Amino acid sequence: DQQVKQNSPSLSVQEGRISILNCDYTNSMFDYFLWYKKYPAEGPTFLISISSIKDKNEDGRFTVFLNKSAKHLSLHIVPSQPGDSAVYFCAASGDASGTYKYIFGTGTRLKVLA
Amino acid sequence: DGGITQSPKYLFRKEGQNVTLSCEQNLNHDAMYWYRQDPGQGLRLIYYSQIVNDFQKGDIAEGYSVSREKKESFPLTVTSAQKNPTAFYLCASSTSLAIYEQYFGPGTRLTVT
Numbered sequence: 001d002q003q004v005k006q007n008s009p010s011l012s013v014q015e016g017r018i019s020i021l022n023c024d025y026t027n028s029m030f031d032y033f034l035w036y037k038k039y040p041a042e043g044p045t046f047l048i049s050i051s052s053i054k055d056k057n058e059d060g061r062f063t064v065f066l067n068k069s070a071k072h073l074s075l076h077i078v079p080s081q082p083g084d085s086a087v088y089f090c091a092a093s094g095d096a097s098g099t100y101k102y103i104f105g106t107g108t109r110l111k112v113l114a
Numbered sequence: 115d116g117g118i119t120q121s122p123k124y125l126f127r128k129e130g131q132n133v134t135l136s137c138e139q140n141l142n143h144d145a146m147y148w149y150r151q152d153p154g155q156g157l158r159l160i161y162y163s164q165i166v167n168d169f170q171k172g173d174i175a176e177g178y179s180v181s182r183e184k185k186e187s188f189p190l191t192v193t194s195a196q197k198n199p200t201a202f203y204l205c206a207s208s209t210s211l212a213i214y215e216q217y218f219g220p221g222t223r224l225t226v227t
Contacts, residue, residue: 004156034215043118043204043218044157089156101172102216104149104156 003027004092006105014113019077021108023090026071031094034102035064035075038087048075052094080112116141118219120205125224127199135190135222137205145211146188149204150174151221157204163188164211192224199226 005024013019023033031052036044050057050064050073057064063076077084087109091102118139127133139146145164149157159172163182177196182188188207192199202223206216 006156009154036218041123041202041221041223043120043206043220046215046217049215091157101159101162104158106154106156 002106003030004090004103004105006088006090006108008108009106010109010111012111012113013080015082016079019075019080019084019110019112021075021077021088021090021110023073023075023105024071025073025092025103027092027103028071029094030092030103032092033064033066033073034091034093035062036089036091037084038089038107044089047088077110080110082112082114085110085112118205118207118217120203120219120222123220123222125222127224127226129226130194131226132191132193133199133224133226135192135203135205135224137188137190137219139186139188139205139207139217139219141207141217142185143207143209143217144185145208146182147206147208147216148172148178148180148188148190149206151202151204160190160203162211192226199224 034049035047038044048059048062066073087107089107091104093102121136147162148160161180163169179191204221205219208214208216
């Protein structure tokens with residue numbers, strides 16, 4: 001059972017436009033969420049996080065929105081740049097056991113077209 | 115420069131052989147993790163360790179073993195019992211086993227034939 005889902009395996013966006021990557025989760029106990037960016041044959045790099053006590057967190061061109069009632073988060077990249085082309089993973093953590101293991105989604109491959 | 119190193123980047127082994135993947139960090143992080151990534155799938159947790167001499171099974175620990183004798187080192191052994199060992203293996207660390215972001219190494223691609 002996939003607790004963290006990224007239903008769009010790929011997304012293409014024109015340079016300068018907004019990229020919106022979506023992530024849904026099923027476990028209402030999750031209370032901390034992260035986004036990672038990954039280039040081929042490299043380890044993921046941390047982008048931005050959000051705690052469940054917030055509904056928005058911004059860092060430069062990257063903004064993450066959290067809708068707890070819908071169990072949905074999204075990553076907005078504005079403006080999109082060709083260097084943003086990568087696979088983006090969302091991850092969620094926090095459960096009743098208190099063991100903060102992260103559950104990762106399957107990733108969305110973003111292609112920014114010049 | 116602080117970071118996580120994994121070696122080698124590419125590893126080839128014959129079926130039936132055990133193989134050990136190296137992971138070293140100089141970030142002074144207490145927690146370390148091993149993940150596996152397969153095409154079209156997310157990262158799946160193999161083992162994690164909160165402190166030295168302590169480690170816990172993740173979601174797909176069967177066929178793997180780890181040790182944590184030093185804070186900075188967390189090697190992963192892929193044993194012959196692992197049915198599908200060919201994958202991209204990622205090591206990560208974090209300040210503690212809590213709600214902190216994890217920092218990843220560059221990964222090791224293991225191919226078993």
